[in-house]
Amino acid sequence: MELEQYIQSIEDKLQQLFRKLQLAQADNAMLREQLTLHQQEAQQQQEAIRALDEKLKLAKIATVTQGNGLSEDEEAFRKEVRGKINDYIREIDRCLAMLNA
CATH class of the missing domain: 1.20.5 (Single alpha-helices involved in coiled-coils or other helix-helix interfaces)
Structure with a gap:
C-alpha cells in the first residue's frame, strides 16, 4: 500500500x-x-x-x-536651407540625366 x-x-x-x-x-x-x-x-x-x-x-x-529683416541665425538657416535645396536639385538633375542616358 x-x-x-x-x-x-x-x-x-x-x-x-x-x-x-x-x-x-x-x-x-x-x-x-x-x-x-x-x-x-x-x-x-x-x-x-x-x-x-x-x-x-x-x-x-x-x-x-x-521673413524680411532676418536675424543672423535665421539668415544662416536660410542659407543652409537654400544650399540643401540646391543639392537636392543637383541630385535630381543627375538622376534625370542617368535615366535619359
Whole structure:
C-alpha cells in the first residue's frame, strides 16, 4: 500500500507541475503578444515623431523664406536651407540625366 501512495503522490505532483507549466506557457504567450503590441506602438510613435520633425523643418523653412529683416541665425538657416535645396536639385538633375542616358 505504501508504494501505491508514493506513486499517487508522484502523479499528483506531476499533474500540479503540468498545470503550472500550462499556466506559465499561457502567461508567456500573453506577454509576447503584449510585447509585440508595444513594439508596434513604439514604432508608430517614432514614425509620428519623424513626420512631426519634418513638418517642423518645413514650417521653419516657410517662416524663414517669408521673413524680411532676418536675424543672423535665421539668415544662416536660410542659407543652409537654400544650399540643401540646391543639392537636392543637383541630385535630381543627375538622376534625370542617368535615366535619359
